Amino acid sequence: MRLSDCPIGSKARIANLSIPDSGHRHRLMDLGWLPGTEVTVVRRAPFGDPIIVRLRGFQMGIRFKDAQYVEMDDTCRLEAESARHVELEPPESRP
16 A cells, blocks of 8 residues: 555555655655654645655655655554544533
């Protein structure tokens, strides 16, 4: 699976960077894009480019065309819905 295929809110680990331009690949590796690093897809721009991800404690945008070269080692797992939403008590149950 590729990073570009992961839905918003999903997590996966980087398996390989297959970016053809070695300079660009090394730059991403310098920024922490290393095999085994967990990546969370935070959001996408309105037309899908760039993709905002969280890795190693910071958020970063990556172009869609570059995300197509980031191979993930497992399927992208969605975070639990309960972690993203706070349930409120219905008004009747409040004192």
